[in-house]
Amino acid sequence: MTVATLTATALTLTACGRxxxxxxxxxxxxxAAVSSGKATGTITVWAMGAEGExxxxxxxxxxxxxxxxxxxxxxxxxxxxxxxxxxAIAANKTPDVAMxxxxxxxxxxxxxxxxxxxxxxxxxxxxxxxxxxxxVNGTSYGIPWYVxxxxxxxxxxxxxxxxxxxxxxxxxxxxxxxxAMQTKAGAKWGIGLQAGGTGxxxxxxxxxxxxxxxxxxxxxxxxxxxxxxxxxxxxxxQSFFTDGISDKAAPATPTTEPDFASGKVPMxxxxxxxMSAVEKVGGAGFKDxxxxxxIPAGSAGSSSFVGGSNLAVFKNTQNRDASWKFVQWLADxxxxxxxxxxSTDLPSVKSAWDAPDLKGDEKLAVFGKQxxxxxAPPSFPTWEQVVTSFDTELEKVxxxxxxxxxxxxxxxxxxxxxxxxx
Amino acid sequence: MATVTAPSGGxxxxxxxxxxxxGTGDTETSRRPRRTGGLREGRAAWVLALPFCVLFLFFTxxxxxxxxxxxxxxxxxxxxxxxxxxxxxxxxxxxxxLSDPVFRKAALNTAYFVLIGxxxxxxxxxAAAIALDKGIxxxxxxxxxxxxxxxxxxxxxxxxxxxxxxQDEFGLINTxxxxxxxDGPNWLxxxxxxMPGLILMAAWRNFGTAMIIFxxxxxxxxxxxxxxxxxxxxGAWQRFRHVTLPLLRPTLLFVxxxxxxxxxxxxxxxxxxxxxxxxxxxxxLSMYTYKQFGFGNYGLASSMSxxxxxxxxxxxxxxxxxxxxxx
Numbered sequence: 196m197t198v199a200t201l202t203a204t205a206l207t208l209t210a211c212g213r214x215x216x217x218x219x220x221x222x223x224x225x226x227a228a229v230s231s232g233k234a235t236g237t238i239t240v241w242a243m244g245a246e247g248e249x250x251x252x253x254x255x256x257x258x259x260x261x262x263x264x265x266x267x268x269x270x271x272x273x274x275x276x277x278x279x280x281x282x283a284i285a286a287n288k289t290p291d292v293a294m295x296x297x298x299x300x301x302x303x304x305x306x307x308x309x310x311x312x313x314x315x316x317x318x319x320x321x322x323x324x325x326x327x328x329x330x331v332n333g334t335s336y337g338i339p340w341y342v343x344x345x346x347x348x349x350x351x352x353x354x355x356x357x358x359x360x361x362x363x364x365x366x367x368x369x370x371x372x373x374x375a376m377q378t379k380a381g382a383k384w385g386i387g388l389q390a391g392g393t394g395x396x397x398x399x400x401x402x403x404x405x406x407x408x409x410x411x412x413x414x415x416x417x418x419x420x421x422x423x424x425x426x427x428x429x430x431x432x433q434s435f436f437t438d439g440i441s442d443k444a445a446p447a448t449p450t451t452e453p454d455f456a457s458g459k460v461p462m463x464x465x466x467x468x469x470m471s472a473v474e475k476v477g478g479a480g481f482k483d484x485x486x487x488x489x490i491p492a493g494s495a496g497s498s499s500f501v502g503g504s505n506l507a508v509f510k511n512t513q514n515r516d517a518s519w520k521f522v523q524w525l526a527d528x529x530x531x532x533x534x535x536x537x538s539t540d541l542p543s544v545k546s547a548w549d550a551p552d553l554k555g556d557e558k559l560a561v562f563g564k565q566x567x568x569x570x571a572p573p574s575f576p577t578w579e580q581v582v583t584s585f586d587t588e589l590e591k592v593x594x595x596x597x598x599x600x601x602x603x604x605x606x607x608x609x610x611x612x613x614x615x616x617x
Numbered sequence: 618m619a620t621v622t623a624p625s626g627g628x629x630x631x632x633x634x635x636x637x638x639x640g641t642g643d644t645e646t647s648r649r650p651r652r653t654g655g656l657r658e659g660r661a662a663w664v665l666a667l668p669f670c671v672l673f674l675f676f677t678x679x680x681x682x683x684x685x686x687x688x689x690x691x692x693x694x695x696x697x698x699x700x701x702x703x704x705x706x707x708x709x710x711x712x713x714x715l716s717d718p719v720f721r722k723a724a725l726n727t728a729y730f731v732l733i734g735x736x737x738x739x740x741x742x743x744a745a746a747i748a749l750d751k752g753i754x755x756x757x758x759x760x761x762x763x764x765x766x767x768x769x770x771x772x773x774x775x776x777x778x779x780x781x782x783x784q785d786e787f788g789l790i791n792t793x794x795x796x797x798x799x800d801g802p803n804w805l806x807x808x809x810x811x812m813p814g815l816i817l818m819a820a821w822r823n824f825g826t827a828m829i830i831f832x833x834x835x836x837x838x839x840x841x842x843x844x845x846x847x848x849x850x851x852g853a854w855q856r857f858r859h860v861t862l863p864l865l866r867p868t869l870l871f872v873x874x875x876x877x878x879x880x881x882x883x884x885x886x887x888x889x890x891x892x893x894x895x896x897x898x899x900x901x902l903s904m905y906t907y908k909q910f911g912f913g914n915y916g917l918a919s920s921m922s923x924x925x926x927x928x929x930x931x932x933x934x935x936x937x938x939x940x941x942x943x944x
Contacts, residue, residue, distance in 0.1 A: 277911065281694055302913070305693050392894045444785075444806045576695070578911040587719075590896050594808075616695075 223336050226311035226361065234517035238489040241280075241293040243273045246504070249538050256533075257524055264517055283531040291508035291518040297328035297505055300402040301574035302337060305616060309336035310508040313519055316526065324501035324569040325543050331574045337507030338526050341540035343466045344499045345401060346475070346561055346571040351486040352463035362488030365608045366402065366431060376461050385440035386482045387451055387463035388432065391590020395453075396582055398464050399589060403428035404500075404570045405493030410571045416617075418573070418581060418610035421603040429592055429599035436593045443594050452476040455485070465491070466502070466540055467562050487561045501569035503543065516548035541566075552564045584609040657922045688920035703916070708781035722897050723905040724928075726812065730901065731880045731932075738876055739869075742827035743821055747857075749828070750835040758867055761832070765825040772822070776889040779818045780805070795802065805891055808898035815886045815899055825877070827872045829849030834868030835861065870940040881929050901929075 234257075235552035242250050245496050247270030269290070271279060277299065283289045286304050295303060303309050312318070312335040318326050325339035347369070349362060357375035373385030400408070408424035411417060419425075429451040433439040442460075450471070454475040455462040463469075489497040506525060508518045524530060531542035532550035541562060542548060548563045574576055585606050591597035688710055690703040714720050745764050749757055767775065782789050783804035791801030804814035838861055846856045862869075884903040889891055893900035902925050911920035 279915070284699055287698075302694065306698065392898070393892055443804045575914070580914075583908070587897060590894070594896060616693075 202454070203378065222616075224311055226313040228312045229315055229519045229523075230516045233263065234520040236263040236514045237265040237267060237515050238291040238512075238514050238517050238521060239267045239269065241290045243271050243276045243294055243296075243504075246294055247271055251297050252537060253530070253534060254521075255531075258519055258568040261517075262519070264521075265588045266521065281306075283377070287511055289511060289513040292506060292508055292521055295337065295505045295507045297325075297339070297503055297571060297572075298578055300328060300505060300507070301578060302576040303333050304331040304334070304336050304574075305576040308510055308518075310510045310512065310515065311336055316519075316523055320526065320528075320545060321543050322488070322501065322545060322569065323567045324566070324571050325503060328501070328503075328571040328574060329505050329507075337546060338522055339543035340501035340504050340506045340542045341531075341534070341538075342501055342526060342566055342569075343468070343541055344501050344562055345397065345464050345466050345490070345566045347488045347490060348377075348455065348463050348465060349467060349485060349486060349488065350455070350458060351382075352484045353382065353458055353461045355381040356397050362486065364404075364489045366491050366493055370431075370438075370440065371437065373435070373462055374500065376436070377440065380457065380461065382461045383459045383479070384442050384454075385462065386435065387454065388435055388441045388458040388593075390421065390436065390441070390443050390593040391586060393583075393586055395589050395593075396585045397430055397502075399432050399568075400425075400572075401464065401499040402431055402493065404498035405495060407488055407493070407495035415573065417615065418607065420585065421600070421607040426600045426603050429589065429603060432589075433592050433596070433599055437596060441593075450556045457482065466488075467539075467559070470558060471539075474476050489561060489565050496568060497565070499565050499569045501566060501571050503541075509602060521578055522560070542573055573615075579615050580608075581610045581613055619729050635862045639883075650882060676682075684919040688923050689914045692916040694915065694917075696915075697719055703807065708872070708918045711924065713917060714921050719897060719900065720902075720905055723900045723902045726898065726900060727881060727883050727902045729812055730816060730819070730883045731877060733881050734819055734883075735873065735876050737816065738820045738824045738880075739768075739827060739873060742824040742872070743831050745824065745828045746831035746835055747861075749832055761829075764828055767822045768825040770822075773889055775818070775822055776886075780890060782815045788894060806895060808896045811891055811895060811898045817892060819880070819883075819886050823876070827876060830868060830872050831865070838864045866940060870936065874936050877932055878929055879935060881925065881932060 202531070207460055221360055240250065240254070241247075242251040250270075251266075251268045252466040253448050258264055258266055273451065276296075280289075280293070280295075280299070280303065284303065289308060300309075302457040312329070316338060322342060326335070329335045329337050329339060331603075336503060347362060347371075353376060354360075354362075355370065357380040359372050359375065363372045370387070372491075376385045380402060389398045390522075400410075401611075403425045406428060408428065410419055410425075412419035412422075435442045451460070451463055451465070452472050453476055455463065473485065473579065477484065482514045490499045491497065506522045508515065508522060512518050519569050525534070526544055528542070528544050528547040528549075531544045531547035532552065534540060535542055535547070536548070541559075542553070545567075548554065553559055553563065572582070588597070588602040588606050592599050592602050619789040639815055689707060691706050691709075692703045696703050749764075751928065783789060783791075785803035785806060788801075788804070790804070794801040802810040804810050842864075843856055843859050845858050851859065861898055882903045884907070887899040887901055887904055888907075891899045893904060902921070906918050906925065908920040910922060
């Protein structure tokens with residue numbers, strides 16, 4: 196494995212070491228510089244889901260700002276995307292630029308398919324947690340394009356009934372308020388926490404990160420699931436289910452929106468898309484009946500999960516300069532604000548949050564603030580595989596009352612046998 | 618009963634009996650004079666079959682061989698670009714798959730699905746076929762269409778509807794159970810009830826195919842045998858047991874083999890309904906294999922595919938042994 200990594204690194208250096216830039220402290224590297232001037236030629240871009248459908252509108256603006264460039268956007272369904280990418284990489288038929296899911300970065304960089312980010316792109320412009328998702332072994336491949344993070348949604352009207360004027364600020368407060376929602380405000384369940392299953396780690400980890408947890412150890416070279424912070428977070432998480440505050444037999448079809456609107460489950464943790472979803476179900480005036488708040492703080496402050504998608508340039512592009520110019524243009528604060536208007540995807544560039552659309556919205560500002568401390572999982576190629584056992588063990592913790600420290604030890608053991616894949 | 622068992626043994630009236638008996642002699646004699654032209658005909662046949670043969674070799678036979686080879690190597694997605702650089706690790710993948718607790722759980726779930734789901738599907742299909750053949754003559758085509766409709770409906774559409782039907786609080790199934798005083802379970806949310814929920818849905822969705830084939834088989838049962846049996850004093854159940862069922866044996870073999878193969882590859886239902894949960898209670902062999910491919914563990918996933926293949930071969934062999942027509 197070491198030999199493979201070394202060979203990959205050597206190849207990367209010979210292919211892209213033209214700029215001769217200084218390496219970063221962690222042993223990573225910087226891509227070659229990109230020529231100045233207008234972009235020319237044709238570039239192909241792959242993007243998934245709604246982004247793939249809406250990107251052509253934005254690409255037109257890039258084309259008019261750079262006469263002589265042609266951007267060809269291919270929309271790819273999310274379901275088929277991962278296979279299409281791995282097949283394209285194996286066949287050396289990759290696009291020039293692509294939207295890449297933030298958890299795929301490690302895998303694609305491990306396949307030696309991505310071009311390191313050139314120095315002209317200012318990494319400090321992005322939210323730190325999001326920027327971290329582009330980095331594999333200390334080298335940044337691409338930029339964060341848009342971000343999302345998870346915060347606490349709560350019914351402010353019912354909270355008042357339960358005797359709370361503001362959102363809980365610490366973990367004990369969250370539990371107290373959730374309980375009061377049941378006893379005083381007539382809620383069936385205090386808070387809707389995902390009882391295991393796909394992606395439930397994203398609800399658990401904010402509590403652990405707020406306590407200072409780190410998913411890696413040994414200088415970021417190994418998984419670290421059984422750390423005391425994660426075990427404690429799992430114990431805390433479990434207590435909601437054992438105390439009857441959260442529903443351990445959550446339905447297979449999530450009914451978060453109607454349950455929130457009816458007051459049956461007046462609190463949950465989720466991402467920005469839930470705002471329009473609950474307002475749609477809640478009807479007119481519901482906007483004023485709920486609020487969002489940062490994840491209740493632990494011993495290390497308030498932290499949450501950062502998700503979203505990155506933009507990367509593939510190594511065997513025939514038009515490297517134009518590709519990076521397009522990526523750089525998409526990271527421009529004004530373009531990011533325009534993109535928010537088109538897609539409601541939250542900007543990954545911090546200064547884009549000064550745009551009136553974003554600044555004027557109080558609830559959105561909570562997401563903006565949370566993003567400053569939000570964290571992402573490690574960019575190991577095997578992350579997706581390892582995390583399924585995390586989800587399964589968490590399900591045992593919530594539904595079957597399994598011992599959190601045993602469960603987390605199992606996840607760690609599993610992760611060690613799978614390896615980081617680097 | 619003697620009147621009944623005789624025909625299948627080759628009564629003079631049956632076309633199958635004499636035809637088969639004279640069969641070998643017939644072909645021997647008729648083949649000889651044709652032999653001179655046979656070569657040219659043979660060549661034409663090969664030319665016509667060549668495109669298919671080439672496609673078959675490249676797109677079916679080769680991948681099968683390749684994945685068999687892959688199952689003995691440690692191929693991962695990162696090796697795709699250097700396919701000659703993988704290590705042959707012998708049976709390690711097979712050992713790893715068989716000792717993986719999730720794979721074992723998937724095997725148990727699949728066995729559960731086949732052992733409960735397949736008989737249920739066949740019984741419902743046979744009952745529906747008999748009803749359509751005998752009872753409901755007036756709106757036969759309407760019912761036939763209705764029963765067959767789920768088969769041709771997209772599984773995703775079916776899944777959306779069934780997720781509502783199986784919903785624990787306001788789902789139709791639990792509402793109906795509530796009318797008769799039964800407190801319905803949390804079908805897809807409870808690990809004990811998730812498989813029964815999926816089996817219900819699968820039986821409902823798949824029995825139409827088996828029913829159509831049973832119906833064709835039933836219509837091939839000569840009416841005079843039933844009349845003869847009735848004259849001998851056989852009741853409805855006896856006629857079914859001793860006339861219909863023996864004559865339906867080849868149909869039953871075909872339907873049970875195809876249904877079992879389909880059910881051993883149990884994939885769509887958990888994939889769209891539960892994604893294997895809760896607590897891995899609905900994860901199936903095919904789905905777990907698919908997941909391993911998704912993780913880029915191509916060697917391991919290939920060995921799992923071959924394990925499924927072996928299981929299907931064994932189950933099919935058992936069915937042939939049990940249901941083959943006794944001659």
